[in-house]
Amino acid sequence: MLSFQLNEVVSLGKNYKLYINKKLGNGAFGDVYKGENISSGKKIAVKCEQVRKDHSSLLKSEINILDYLQGGKGIPKKYDFIQTPKYNFMIFELLGPNIEDLYHLCNNKFSKNTILSLGLQMLNLIEFMHSRHIIHRDIKPENFLIGTGKKNSIVYICDFGLAKRFRDKRTGMHISYKEGKKFTGTACFASINTHLGSEQSRRDDLESLAYILIYLCKGTLPWKGLKAKNKDEKFAKILSKKINTNNENLCAGLPKEFSIFLQNVRDLQFEEKPDYSYLRELLKQINTDGIPLNQVKYEFINIFEKRIINNSENKPFLLENKESKKDIQNINISKKGTKSNTNNDSQNKGSLKGNDKIK
Ligand SMILES: Nc1ncnc2c1ncn2[C@@H]1O[C@H](COP(=O)(O)OP(=O)(O)O)[C@@H](O)[C@H]1O
Ligand SMILES: [Mg+2]
Numbered sequence: 001m002l003s004f005q006l007n008e009v010v011s012l013g014k015n016y017k018l019y020i021n022k023k024l025g026n027g028a029f030g031d032v033y034k035g036e037n038i039s040s041g042k043k044i045a046v047k048c049e050q051v052r053k054d055h056s057s058l059l060k061s062e063i064n065i066l067d068y069l070q071g072g073k074g075i076p077k078k079y080d081f082i083q084t085p086k087y088n089f090m091i092f093e094l095l096g097p098n099i100e101d102l103y104h105l106c107n108n109k110f111s112k113n114t115i116l117s118l119g120l121q122m123l124n125l126i127e128f129m130h131s132r133h134i135i136h137r138d139i140k141p142e143n144f145l146i147g148t149g150k151k152n153s154i155v156y157i158c159d160f161g162l163a164k165r166f167r168d169k170r171t172g173m174h175i176s177y178k179e180g181k182k183f184t185g186t187a188c189f190a191s192i193n194t195h196l197g198s199e200q201s202r203r204d205d206l207e208s209l210a211y212i213l214i215y216l217c218k219g220t221l222p223w224k225g226l227k228a229k230n231k232d233e234k235f236a237k238i239l240s241k242k243i244n245t246n247n248e249n250l251c252a253g254l255p256k257e258f259s260i261f262l263q264n265v266r267d268l269q270f271e272e273k274p275d276y277s278y279l280r281e282l283l284k285q286i287n288t289d290g291i292p293l294n295q296v297k298y299e300f301i302n303i304f305e306k307r308i309i310n311n312s313e314n315k316p317f318l319l320e321n322k323e324s325k326k327d328i329q330n331i332n333i334s335k336k337g338t339k340s341n342t343n344n345d346s347q348n349k350g351s352l353k354g355n356d357k358i359k
Helices: 058-069 099-105 112-131 202-218 231-244 256-266 276-286 299-309 321-329 344-355
Strands: 009-012 016-025 031-037 043-050 078-083 087-093 144-146 155-157
Touching: 016 043, 043 058, 058 078, 058 087, 099 144, 099 202, 099 299, 112 144, 112 155, 112 202, 112 276, 202 256, 256 276
Parallel strands: none
Antiparallel strands: 009 016, 016 031, 031 043, 043 087, 078 087, 144 155
């Protein structure tokens, strides 16, 4: 059924094909490729995962979450799930580049209104997930993508491999507070409580969003790019810097609403429902030039579309052919998820995701 050779195209059953030379992203537990629905010709995205010896599958749990969120604005459509003896494949909606890539494309500079408008969309997506009793647990710029074509101003949320229900399906009870949890997420954007081993809840997704907003405004975060001998040391340094940078310093030079936003979400109790409307209001207050945030024209759209017109379809978001070919020989060969990522900041996630059984 699955021809896994170094061809340009891999058949996935009768219905889909996957383009090996069109890799969209390196994941910590799976890679994402561009593909096609054979009968309709519609382009699709395919996330691949190597089957583990114990048959545990992060992709399966990602699909369960995605199924549960279907229909929400900014939630990628799930089309199919294909299992083979060696690999699992999730077939889902093809989206555009992620916010981190777009940010680099714009030389780490977005206009104030772009940041606020993206922030609003990200906040709405997080609220939507929470309304379905799910926390994401890996909120970061790489996990937000824009749509394609007419949907290129809509922000989508992806990567539900670490997401978790925070309410019991039957009783509706909130999960209970625990300490001593293994780290889950990406160190750069993780909340302080997550570093300290607390069970995550809604507040942690929002603290990560606050870090994203500050990062997009400033171009960096004080704990980004710290040098360390190994991952444990780096992790410890990031935590120490996060704890020792007070809100005022972190948000220095930014409108006061950013530090109010951060303080508000850091003050939330474990089970407390965040005040999403208040957080939305804070973002709207920063916007002083009268253009409603839902009408902001994103500066990156022109740059991105020019690249498509120049016949470099999706580049630089598609990885080099050579690398893709090498990878397909051993798609995610590293069982512990130690395969390095395209982005340095997510390396912690790579190594920790595999160790932590997560769900
Ligand atoms: N549906 C999609 N369409 C286009 N690109 C995607 C899609 N899903 C993921 N990607 C790209 O692949 C990257 C890795 O995917 P992700 O689901 O985040 O995997 P991981 O859990 O391994 O981080 C994303 O950051 C994004 O750039
Ligand atoms: Mg990801």
